[in-house]
Amino acid sequence: MANVKIVTDSSAQLSEEEINNLGITVVPLSVMIDETVYVDGETITREDFVKKMLTADNLPKTSQPPVGKFVDAFNRLGEDGSPVLCICMMEGLSGTVNAAKQAGTLSSSNVTVIDSGNIDRGLAFQVIKAGQMALEGNSIDEILSELEKVKVHTKMFMGVMTLDNIVKGGRLHPFVGAVTNLLNIKIILSVYNGDLKIKSKLRGMKSMKKYCFNALDKLKQDESLSSVAISYVNSTDFISELADQVKQSFSDIPFLYRVTSPVVSTHAGEGAFALYYLENY
Template identity: 30%
Template structure:
């Protein structure tokens, strides 16, 4: 009986340790700075991205892997006799899943199963880990697809953004909103709703207040949390993320709280000092 191998893309924001532990294959997106096309997580990481934004005053563009990129990634695994389950970035945010589908059509039917995560960052990562565990337990591609598509609507993803600067540079808030927000020290709250990034709230005041709001929002749902694992994900905010991690560990029954760093795609939208909490509901 063939094995099932789990594929995803670089927006999953899983640590190298988890990727290696669960033998997950990553297909990188691209970060484009003028004439430079860099592979997310391979030839550029978030700290370098923030340096380039500071130097140029501009945000990069992001681009999906091409169908050829996917075909090359899939080919060796299919030739080895294994099947593939690919869980990708929300189709509301990128053409990544569509390009994977174009590539999959060049292989025999039923060998590659595609799942739209309807999510981003470790919202994808959580689904990927669940799929990888199921694959290790011998579940088929069809069984994994049913499980993940049932679970994806129960993923909670919320980020506190430290500054409106990146949203402004990316055209997601006006110059007036940016000016007033900066003046009043407004920190946006972003959630994933129906597969898209949605600005749900604005916390005014000190950063500590915003972090507490993030924690309070998650802890209000602690009785509904899947207690297997939870993610605290950050961009250049390791100290604050560690604090959030400790609070989650102390105040919930979650068995494993992972702390991970955002990749370039999420970082280019949210900016440095972003902190998020990601978990599944029962």
Template identity: 30%
Template sequence: MIFKIITDSTADLNEDWADQQDIDILGLTITLDGKDYPTVGPERITSDVLLEAMKNGGQPTTSQVNVGQFETAFKKYAQEGRPVLYLAFSSVLSGTYHSSLIAREMVLEEFPEAIIEIIDTRAAAGGEGYLSIVAAQARDKGASLDETKAMIIDILPRLRTFFLVDNLYHLMRGGRLSKSSAVIGSLVNIKPLLWLDSEGKLVPLAKLRGRKKGMKEMVERAIQDVEDSTAIVAYANDEASAESLKEKLLETDNISEVLTMPLGPIISAHVGPDTLAVFTIGQTAR
């Protein structure tokens, strides 16, 4: 039986596309002004609504996918006898991955023959989405679950993730960055460039004076040593800059295709308005 791919809403995949590709998306939750909002389904909060609230002083918090959600999803496919490959949001940035491990053990107690494979992608946003797309393409070409899992694990240390943020306040507020690291984000016209290191930690990489220089630096770093000619560009309410980044990437010899996507509400809640991100796959480990 063809295996099922599951990821979570931090992968920022378009839900209609994911449905067509037989990918399930489990949603993390956003709390804003005392109200909880889903990030998957017709009632989901959109990034535009969230970012506008943040511009007006809103301070959203996020909650991981809980054990019960995972148990329901895993049990459904265990009952069908269908193997599952779950691509999880970085364990360094969320407890979602650990919740999935607990749920898997619970389901395996009832369905010991079930196949539930879980990968800590150590990725987020378009990086996690990139891995989901690659996994779906492999499955469509006839790759088995084991073959697909091995391929994804091989890619993990070579996945490049760069974020150019307007400031570091939101990352500090959410505990994803220390106060000392966030100081650079308060300097006038300094645009911090960050990346996810080999452990999945968000680390300051450079301090650029001005957005244009920041974008130029991000492109230069993203195209170094690339293996796959496809790149992903993500953005928080600045589609024009995302299109500019896309053009700059396509002008290089290394990139021939660029997919653009808005950052979803979970990632947007942590990085804040006007963030840009680029994701590529390199030849060597980070």
């Protein structure tokens, strides 16, 4: 029987090496900046997107891949009889998983689509495990069972420095956003039950640094981590410092430090970052 083929969307924080070595198919999202549409990873890099976002007249608009792109990918991958497993970013941030599910019903292949309940590197942890297990010849049911464990042992927190993009996107009342920015409030978000929720509100950059380095000190005492990553919108001195500390503290496990995807950048805004880690289990 042919091996399971793994598909994900371009919000997954994967290195080119991981994509190639594990045979992952990535379906790209699109983004529109000031009436110009770009395809994530094809007609615009993540770095160029951030530059354009920070100088754009309006907040960029992101959109899930067309259903037809998923159908084409599913049909091609399943042409030899291979079952297809598609792992998408959380539904709370994008309709991508719904587009993939619709495509699964239209495809001639045997397709299973799941909501990872996570984003960025948190999504990637599941995709990587699925890719490894697929290469080993495991079934979709076996892979899905293992991904439930990966979900439980994936931890993250995201630091949001300004609420400007959240206000522009209509997720927060302008008055609340203005007051929050005036008071220099920073937000810590985390994933709860497949959605991003506020974990903490901090007053000023000093409090943000204290929170992050205290969290890092606690992580240093945890010898059960298998992977760690920092994703960011645009590099700042603080994020670079945090990355250096993480790299030094966990030099014996994989560490990925990279610009996040356009969909996360659009929602999180300038200066935002996220720390992800996967516990051994």
